[in-house]
């Protein structure tokens with residue numbers, strides 16, 4: 001049974017200016033905005049990245065072992081991962097953000113994916129300007145990361161507002177409206193099969209959320225068995241924005257020979273509600 005309320009629209013037409021706030025305030029769940037960027041241009045970016053893959057500074061999510069098939073990011077997210085189980089320390093994160101901006105300029109030369117995604121986010125956010133959070137020393141947070149998920153791997157079940165409880169998010173929280181945060185991403189390439197965003201009918205803060213190891217580890221198998229789920233598969237160049245802050249979700253294992261590439265992060269309102277704040 002579908003439980004997700006989806007708005008599916010072409011980027012070339014009119015877009016509802018209150019959609020981000022409507023998703024954040026749970027009047028709807030997910031927006032799929034088609035054709036934000038030319039898929040052929042994104043395919044060329046993927047070729048460029050794959051050609052240089054062995055030399056790129058991937059931030060590995062599961063283990064330091066570079067030979068192990070696993071999800072890797074270009075740029076660091078503020079979220080917990082193998083090297084920093086409570087999220088990265090701010091100075092390291094900001095260094096990675098600077099490095100990411102330089103790499104992005106090289107790898108995406110001639111394809112303004114960040115600009116195109118920001119323009120659509122702004123249209124969905126009442127025309128508010130889109131900005132990055134800024135650290136106390138004036139350095140900008142990362143606007144997004146590039147994510148590579150190889151065949152056989154997915155992204156484990158998680159929910160965005162849980163990250164607000166981790167150390168990495170501490171410097172961010174005074175700058176944003178914390179009662180909601182959305183996830184957004186644009187696929188550059190999908191695998192032959194799999195790689196769907198699977199959204200569960202399970203909400204952050206629900207006392208029924210199942211845990212293992214005395215509340216330390218989410219019981220993703222119990223969620224898989226016990227809650228309704230709905231898969232969504234955006235195509236290269238489509239922008240997906242959804243209430244990943246509130247609804248538990250995962251990415252199903254990528255199948256076939258191609259890795260899945262996406263570019264994205266989080267978006268919400270600034271604390272004064274006048275700007276959209278975007279980070280990863």
Ligand SMILES: O=C(O)CCC(=O)C(=O)O
Pocket residue numbers: 147155183184185197244249250251262263264265
């Ligand atoms: O596919 C992606 O890049 C991330 C999907 C996701 O789990 C999220 O946006 O929170």
